[in-house]
Amino acid sequence: MTIQSPEPNDTDVASGDEPLITIRNARKWFPIKGGMFSPVKAHVRAVDGVDMEIQRGETVGIVGESGCGKTTLGRLVMGLIPMTEGTITFDGDDIRDINPKELRRRLQIVFQDPGGSMNPRMSVRSIVGEPLIVNGLADGAELTRKVAELLSVVGLKPNHMNRFPHEFSGGQKQRIALARALSLDPDFILLDEPTSALDVSVQAQVLNLLDSIQKERGLTFIFITHSLNVVNHISDRVGVMYLGKIVEISETDELFANPAHPYTHALLSAIPQPSLDAEKTERIVLSGDVPSPANPPSGCSFHTRCPIAVKGKCDVDEPQLESLSEGHQVACHFPVEFGGSLPIHTE
C-alpha cells in the first residue's frame, strides 16, 4: 500500500502574538429528558459561559472541584462535543469549520485513568500507532519504526511495543498514552488529570517528562487537575472554575500570592501542605455542598457558600470577568484586596 506523507501543518509562525485558542462565551448545556417521548425538563449547565485565550507554547492549568465542568470544557476545546452556544477558534479558524481529521490531528488528549484509556486487548504498538493507522499515515514496517521512535521519546524501550498494557505500571502506562498523543505531531495536548491516578514519586517523573517534551516541540497544554500543588509547578497561567464558569484566571505566581476570589481563598486554604513549617493560616471551611449544575443559584453561583456574600447584590447580579491587574481577571463583586485575607472566615 502506498504510504502517504502527513499533511503539512498549517502553522503560521509569523503571527506570534495571536493566541492559539480563543474561547468566547462557550456554553454546553446537557438536556434532561423525562423519558423517551417527553420534552426536555431542564438542562445540566456543565459549561456556562467561559471566555479564555491560550497562547502558543504555554501551559494553562484549570482547577476546580468535581462537577465544575473542567472536563467538559476540555472536550469542547477538542471538538469532541459540540457546543450549545459560543465560539472556539483554533489558530484563527472556528473549529466547526476545520476539517475534523485535521482537527483531530492537531489537538490530542491524554486521559486520567492510564489503564482505562488503553484497550487491554491491543498491543502497545497498535495502541500508539492507532492514530497513524486510522489516518492512513503509516503501516507495517514504517509504523514499527515510528512507534519505536515515539516510545524512546517518552523514555520507554522500543521492545516494549510488543507487550500489553496490563504488564506496565501506572507511570509507564501514562507514558504510553503520551506517546500515542504525540504520534500525530499535534500542536496542542489536553491533559485531563494525567497524574491524579499516579503515585507521588511517579507523578514527579511524568511532570518532568511533560516539561521536557513541551520545550522540545513547542506544544501548548491545557492541564486539568484538582491538585493545586501540581498546577503551581507546571502551569504558566491558572484558571479556577466553579459550576461551569471561570471565576478567576491569572498567572500562576500571581494567583497563589494574591488570590482575589473567595473561592480561590477557600481552595488554597483547604489544601493540606506536606511540611511542618507551613503557615497554618486559618482554615476557611465552606459550608454546604456544591449546588447541582442543573439548578445553579441565581446571580453569582458561589453566593450560597460564600463567606462574604452580600444579600441583594450577590444573589441577584451575576459577576463578569473583570481585570484586576495585568493578566489577572476575577469574576466577583467584592474581590479580596491584594495580599489580604478574607475579612470574615469561619473556623
Added chain:
Amino acid sequence: MTWQDGEEERAESRRRLSERLYQTRIDLARTWKIYRRSLLAIVGLFMVLSVCTISIFADDIAVEHPGRDIQDTRDVWTIDYEPQRKEPFSEECDMREQKVSLTELRRWDENGTLALSPTKIADDSSFYQDTLVVTEYRALVDRNGYPLPLGLLYLEPSNHSYFWISDELMENNSINQIKITYMFDNEDMHHWWLPDGYDVCVFGTNEEGQDMFSKILYGSRVSLKIGFTVATLTVIIGTVIGSISGYFGGRVDEVIMRITDIFFAVPGLILALAFVAALQAVDDFTLPLWFALLIPIAFLAVYLRSHIDETLLPKSIAPDSPSDSSYALVRPILLLVLIFAFLVLGPWEYVFEIGESRTWRLAATALALCFIGFLLVVDRHLIDMIPTRGIGTRAKDAFDWRNPYRYLTFRTIVIFIAAATVFSWSGNDEGSITVIENFDRLWKIQIALVFTGWPGYARLIRGQVLYVKEMAFVEAARSVGAPSGRVMFRHILPNAWAPLLVAFTLDIGGTILSASGLSFIGLGAEPGAAEWGKLVSDGRAFFPQDNWLVFFPGMAILVTTLGFNLLGDGLRDVVDPKNRR
C-alpha cells in the same frame, strides 16, 4: 518495485504474525491454568469431550443402526421381534425363541428347519431372514408353553444352523407348532471392547427389540446437533441486534429493546408447538437461486465499500466535508439496503433468468458488484465531494502483491468463502438451493427455540456494549479519528464478547434439555428416531419394572447437560476480569 523491495515489509508482517501466535499461546496457557483450578470444571470438560467423541465415532461404537426399520407396515406377518425389553447384560439377548410351524413342515415334507432370525426389512422394503449359528440348544415348548423333551430335536453336527426334527415329533399330529429356545452366535451385536459376559445388550433393549446402547449413542448426534445449531444461530442474531442497539443508544436502542421484550414474552415450548403445527406441510427449506446468490454478494459489497473508502477514495483527501456524525454509520447501511431492496424488487431476478449457464451467472454477479461499486463511488463523489481523480492509479496500486502476509486476515477469508460460494452455486442445475433437506419436526423446534432464544443474547451484548462504550479507550479511539466501524469491531466487541462465551455453553445444555423435553411430550423427534427425550417417553410406560428404558437415556441427558453447565461455569472463571487477563 521488485519482489526484493518488499522484503522489509514481509519480514515485518512475519514478525507480527509470530508475535500474535506467541501471544495466543500464552493466552491459551493462562486460560488452561485458570480453568483447571476447579475440579468440577475439569469433570465438565471431560463429560463434554466424551459426548462429542461418542457422537463422532457413533458408527464404530454402536452395533445397531437406529435407522433400521423393523416395523411391520402391513401387519401381515406375525413378526417375532428380537429380545424385547431385556435387562442390561441379560443372557436373553443372545437367546432366540424361534417358532416353527410343524404343519408347514409337514406340508412340504421337511423334517428339519434352519435357525433363522426374525423377519427383517431390507432397504428395498423386502423381507428377509438371517441364518443363525446355534451355540446352545436350550428348551423346547409347544404352542401352549408345555415343555417337551429336548431330545425331540437335535442339531446337525456339521451345520450348527440346522435343526433335525425327530420323526416322533413330525408324526405327532397333536403338536402343530413348537418354539425352540436356543443361544446363538450373536457376535455382531457384541462389543469387542467389553469383557465377555458384559458385552451385549449393554443398556438393555427396548420394546421393539432395539439395542438401547446404540440408540443412545446415535441420539448424542441429534442432541449435539440441535444444541450447537440453536446456540450458534441465537448467538449470531442476538449479537448483531444487541450490538446495534447498544452502540447507537437513544431511540434506536429503546425501539429495539421493546421489540426484544415482545420476543421475550413468548414462551419457547409453546411456540415450538405452534411452529410444528403451522409448518406441518413444509418438508424442505429451499431458496430460489437468484435470492440465495444475493447473500454472498451482500458480504462482498460490504467489503467493497470499505475498500473504496480506504483505498480508492480515502476521506483524507476530501477538502472540507461537513461532519454530520449522527449519520456517519447510518448512511452507508441505508445506501446498501436501498440498493439491495432495489435489486430484490427489481430487475435482478429477470437478469438472472436470462441464462442458465454458470458463465452467465458469474457474469451477472460481477455486473451486480460493478453496479454497486459504481453507485458507492458516485455517492461519495457527489455527497461528500471527494475527487475521483487518480482513482485508476490507486486501484492499480491498491493490491500489494509484494507482501502476501498482509492478506492473512479475517476479511480475506470471508471474501474467499463468499467467492467460492458464488462459484459453486452458480453451477447449480436446479433453480434453487436447498438449505435444509429434511425439514422434519426437529428442525421446526430448532427454529422455534432460536426465535425465542435470541433476545437473551441481544440483551447481554447490549449491556456489555453499553458498558464498554463508556470506557476511556473508546473515547480515545474516537478522539484520534477512528471511524465507527473500527471502534465497534476493534475496540468494543473484543472486550464485550466474554460473557457471551459463558452464555453460549450454558445455552447448549439448556437447548438440549428443552429439545429432550419437547421430544418427551411427543413434539420433537419422529417416532423411531433416536432422540433421548423420545426414548424416555417410550420407556415411561414400563417404569419402574423395566427401569433401564428410562434410566439410561435420562442419564445421557443428565451427563450432557451437566457437562455443558460445568463447562460454562469453568469458562466463567476464565473470562472473569478479576483474573486480570
Added chain:
Amino acid sequence: MSNLLNIQNLRVHFDTLDGPVEALHSVSLSVKEGEIMGVVGESGCGKSVTSLVTIGLASCDVDEGSITFDGKELIHEVDEVTAGTLSVFRVISAVLGFFLMGAMLWFFRDPLAGFTVGVVILLLLAACMIFIFVIDAPKRHHEQFLRSIRGNKISMIFQEPMTALNPLYTVEKQVSEVLKQHGKLDAAESSLGLRIGQALVSPATLLINYIRSDLKGGTQLLGAFMFILLVQQSGNSDAILDLLTYPVALLVDAVVWLLDVLDIIPDKLGLSDNMSAALSLGVIFVAVMLAAYIYSLIHVPEQLDSIFQTLTGVTRRTPQILVWYVVIFILLWIPFGVLMTIIASVGILAIPPIQISGYLGLDPAHTRQVVKILEDVRIPNPEAVVKMYPHELSGGMRQRVMIAMMMACEPKLLIADEPTTALDVTIQAQILSLMKDLRDKEGTAIMMITHDLGVIAETCDAVSVMYAGSVVETGSLEQVLGSPRMPYTIGLLHSIPRIKEEGEVRADLPIIPGQVPDPNTKFDGCRFHPRCPFADDTCRSTPPPMEEVSEGHFASCHHTELTVDLELAEQAFSVTQFLQSEVGVQ
C-alpha cells in the same frame, strides 16, 4: 500512654494464580490510645492489607506475626494438625454425601437394602459433621470475638463513599443496624403488635391519605372507578366496549383500503399475486427510505421545524390518553367478578406486607438516637437526612454518614482507609477537621491510611512510612517529616511539588528513579536498594534492621548515618548522574 494496637512482625501472603505472593514482609507499628497515626505509602506498599488484616477482613493467609488490641490477640493461629484433620473430614463428608445420593438411587431398585444403607450413611455423615463442628470450635469462637470487636471497638471507614453504603436502605436503617448488632439500641417505644395492626389496616388509610393529598388525581381515580362499577353493574359493558373499539376498527379498515388501492398497480402491470404483495410493500419501503435519505441530506427550513414543534406539543398528551384508553378497555373487558377478585387479592395479599415492612422500619426512639448520632458528626438537617437513601446524598455527606455509623458504638480505634481521596479538597478539609474533633471529644485513636503527605501533616500525631510491604520508618510527626532518616522518605518528601515562593524559578522536580518493585521479586537485602543513591553491597545482601535513630523514631536502613544531614541527602537525589542512570527506565 499504653499501646492500644500493637502489630508485630506481620507477614502475610496471598494465593494467586501465579503462586503465593507475599504482600507484607515485616510490618511493625503501634498506635497509642487517643493518637492519630498516619500510615503513608504508595500503591503496592501494603497499607490497605495491613488495615484489613487488623480488622480481620483480609483474604490472605498470615504466616507469622501478631496483632494485639487492648491486650487481646487478633490473629487466630490454626496449627497444621487441626487444619489437616479438618480438611480430611470435610472430604470424607463430601464423599459420604455422594454415597448418600447413590443410596437414594439404590432405594428404587431394592427398597430395604437401599434404606438401611442410606440410614447408615446418614448416621456416619452426622457423626462427621459433629466432629467437624467440635474441632472448629476455637475458630468459631475467635470469629465471634472478632465480630464483637468489629464496629464496636475497632471500626473502619473505606475509601469509596459512593459504594460503601447499601443503596437499598435508608440512612437510619443502616446506622441502627450497627447499633442493633452490638446491643446499643435504646428501648423501643411502641410494641411490635401495635405496629403490625396499624400496618394491616393501612391500605385504607393509605387510600384516604392519597385522596386527601392529591385531590385532582384522587377524584379522577374515584370517578373512573365509579364509572366502571356503574357500567359493569348495569350490564352495558359490551356496548361501551364496542364504542371504544370503533376507532381501532376504523384504523384497520383504512389500512385494508390502502392495501387494496395499492393492489391496483400490480394488477395493471399484470404481475402475479406474490409479486404484487411484495411490490406494494416494496414501494412503501423504498418510498420511506428515499424520503429519509433525502431528509438527511437537506437542511430542514425553519418554518417546517416550527410545524414539527407544534405537532410534538399536541402529541405530547397522547401517551396519557392512550394509557387511559387501554386501562378502561381492559377493566371493562374483564368480567366484574374477576376484577373484584384481582383487586381483593392484591389488596389483601400484597399491600400489607409492604406496609408492614415499612412500619417495622424504625421505632421513633431509635430514630431519635440516630438523629443524635448524626448531629455529632455535624450533618445539617439530620431529621431529613435520616429518612434519605444513599443516592440522595452527596459524597461528603455519605462519608459523614459512614463516620457516624462507625462512631455510633464509640470505638476505641478507628481505621480510616483513604477516607478523603475521593472527595473534593474543600470537603476533605471539613472531614479532616471533623475527625480531629472526634478524637478530641471521644478520645478515639485513629489509624489514617493515605498516600497524601499533606493530609498526614495536617492531622496526624505519628507517622509510619511503608514501602513494598514493610514499614521503613516510623516515629512522631515532627521526627519523620522534620528529620527523615530513611532515604525513601527523604526522596518522597523531596519529590512532592510545592507551592513556590514568589519569584522562584520552576526547576525540574527531583524524582526517585525507577518504580515500586513487583511483589513477586525476591530481595535478599533492602527492598529499596535499586532506587537508593546510598546503596552498597550490604544493602544488597542483608535485610536492614529497624534502628532507633532517636527516641521513638525508627528507620529501617543500614546507613542512617548518611542521612543525618537532610540537605546533603536531598542533594544526593538530585545528582544528574543518578537521575539519568539506567535504573530509571526498565
